[in-house]
Amino acid sequence: MLPLWRAGMLALGVSALAVGAACAKELTIGMTSDASVVDPQAGEELNSTILFYHIYDPLVRRTADLKFVPGLAESWEIVDPTTWRFKLRPGVKFHNGEDFKASDVVFTFNRLKDTNMAELGANVASVMAVDDHTVEIKTPSPFATLPNKLAEILILSEKNAGAGPDAETASPLGTGPYKLEDWAKEDHITLEAFPEYWGGKPKIDTVTLRPITNPATRTAALLTGELDLVIDLPVRDVDRVKGENGFSVVEVPSLNNMVLALDFRDKSPTIPLETNPLKDQRVRAAMAQAIDIETIRKVIMNGFSTPSDQFVPEGSVGYLPDADFHKMYPYDPEKAKALLAEAGVGDGFEITLDATNNRYVNDAQIAQAMASMLGKVGIKVNLNLMPKSNFWGYIRNPSEKSSFIMSGWNVPSADAGAMYQTLYYSRDNDKGYGQVNRGSYSNPELDKLVDAANATADVAERDRILKDATALLLKDIPMIPLHYEQDIYGVRDGVTFEPRRDKYVWAFEMDVAE
Template sequence: MNRISAILLIMAIGFSLLACQAEPLKGKNTVILALEQSPGNLDPRLGTDVSSARVHELIFDPLVTTDEKAEIVPHLAYKWESVEGKVYTFFLRPGVEFHSGKKLTAEDVKYTFESLLDESFFSPKKEHFRIIEAIDVVDDLTVRFTLREPFSSFLINVAGIGIIPQGSGDECHLRPIGSGPFKFRYYKEDEEVAFKAFNNYWGGRPKVDGIIYKIIPDSTTRVLALRKGSVDLVINAIPEELIPAMENEPHLKVLKKQGCIYSYIGFNMRDPVLANRKVRWAIGYAIDREAIIGSLLHNLATPASGILAPSNWAYEGEVTTFSYSPSQARELLDEAGFPDPDGDGPRGRFHLVFKTPTLKWARDIATVIRENLKEVGIDIEVKSYEWQTFYNDIIKGNFQLYPLRWIGATDPDIYRYCFHSQSLPPNGANRGSYQNPAIDRLIDQAKITTDTQELKKIYSKIQKLIAYDAPYISLWYNTNVAVMKNEIQGLTLYPTATFRVLNKIYIE
């Protein structure tokens, strides 16, 4: 049996044992939240899905974290120093304890990252940290990272890794121990994950005694659970069309804030029609975003101008955007060499296939966009596929147009991942084969620039060029929505919808 198979077997057995050993923690001062799916992995070095992140956010602390503008702020490290963007020294808070009672030291930090980088340890997060050349313990509360070259996104990547105790092995999958505000209690697979408040948390004991994540994949069941009172809080897991009904429930309240989930249409730049920028612009002008936001999204979104949301420190708002203008779209198509062959007749200027996943939001939006484009003479055929088939086609470049979303994009280096010519799959997400040497140069310059103001200027140029070239047509940023019982107080919604804020909530 290989190492990974053994780990999976241990996890399966361990989760079953934990579920049997632990008594449910349900009381008047416990808050029950609904999640859409089970966490993939409780180890912060391994889990990459949203539900895993929600577990990690309660149990573990990273060295640094991000604020509402996605700027780096202290966390376990109360400060840090950087020398030429290559050497980072972190100074740890004294007196921080793990849930086991052991003091957290620089040795734990060193172990966390070195174990992640160990070649025998498989982690999808490993690539973010291969730039590390050495990790040195200066003293119990000081740790130094030396990089092979400057990397402007190093700190935001560090913010994504919770610190684990030195020597943690495979049991980190089963009974995770961190230093976060809540202690892991038990996990009943596909049913619920339970946490207990950590009395000795360095940031102050949480105001509730416990948190339970109930796994409820079906949206109708989640809504019924809220209405019945068996669930206290749901964040970003209620369909937009049902939010108005939730607002009319006397025992519930709804909290909204603009988020950073970015929806867009991607183009295949190798397609002879879509390679023409005027055609891409025409499609941008032909789409009635405001109508879609109003009718399909129930005004729970705002028009987007690029991947980074307005809340982000690097956001540039003065870019090329496309307001709804069918007449302008027609003019651009004429200029691009695609005249309307029969005026108001049934024949289109050209035919395109719009691939979508079978997810309801994608199919509904594709239907409206098809009618928008038909109005300007573009014949659109919508083809829907199961998620894995759809996604495999997108990765392979087997598409003309597709709709997708970037969830929680806070690191401006996402422009490298999406648009650098060296980021074609499997090395990145430049699925449309976009190439622009000027963009490559700017992205490479941004990578080694550590001065924040200079970095902001570079990303401003990148955003302006990308918006002008239009390899994506920006659609909207979804609004974060929390629905909760009236008794739940103290919840703050960040653009990323982080669950780290749950240590501040209380029941009135």
């Protein structure tokens, strides 16, 4: 409920955040759902990641426009093809006042190996502290984009996180610009500025993250003054917010690629056939050609999406110019039926689609539309829709319950290899590859290309090799790419906000008017 004093000030056209120069600056952000975890090595999804980057820092920071700049490491150099030396920033403090040291970096990487986020460190063979402010990172083979990858690994306190398996969950401790003050599950997360932050004290003193799963309720909360910023403003509310005095709409193309993962096992758990038809490339192509991506864009997304031509966005290492998945497999129901007949399943088959109903923009409606489209070519799709709080555990790899999964994936490192070794590489526990290969896809040629890309320190050579991998994947269809969402935000006047390409809303980059 909006406090009466703040409602009154808003009615007068005065922001509650500007009551007196001495008043602490506050910001309330409307989230699509609550964070799932607070330990950055316990899981990864957008709302949790937004929380992580307020509390913790990586060695290498990713800017809003996807450039990679110094973070906790102020500089780095290549000692030899498989050895990198990182000079750590001096004078950095954890939130409890203790000094950040090289031993914390070593601990973080060692701990990562034993978590379900181990893939993040898959290209790191070892980490050694040279002294308190220098670490050497060795890679199994030359790895040209190591600094980019390190932007995804957040550094923990050895003393705090090392106290026990649940220590970081009970008492998160980082070097980031904000400290976790309070977390009332499904209601709010309160973050307080860390005055000794190495990057300078944040301009905003208190940040509140409010999970509001209902899109209409989020919009209403913005317009009544309960929220200052809304993430994922519903497409149907864009014109309404634009028409209200005191509010604006900010848009930016998303990196989040909606994809459909397909099962490659001989027997698939939700398909009542002896042999899994998805193993036949013609069936996968038929499914792609049965989905009318343009209708989804126009009718369901109200024009706020861009059909994804590949698995990674333009500008990424490994992006293949002039290739377009939806031109290779254009919407053509009759062709889809013919391909199914050629593959011996002309009578169709039954399958279950697992999808969220509160994680992505219009995710439930997209799933329903695709079920209808596939049904028209003889593929009966049973929908298994669930909140994201249940979804990630349900589809966790390897899943014995899923045959067909709709989810999103982005590549903030701007490097296709990071995605390919995670989603498409044959599951390899020794290398840490294939950890999110939920469809059990396995192609030795793809594995060789990823290995070759990871064995060169030359970015241009890596790009050439990964382009070959992209061409192979577009032909093989381990997943069907759907579209990139349009990130849409509703913003109250007086809030300084520039959206990030990676969608990691970060209050440290923001301000509010006094």
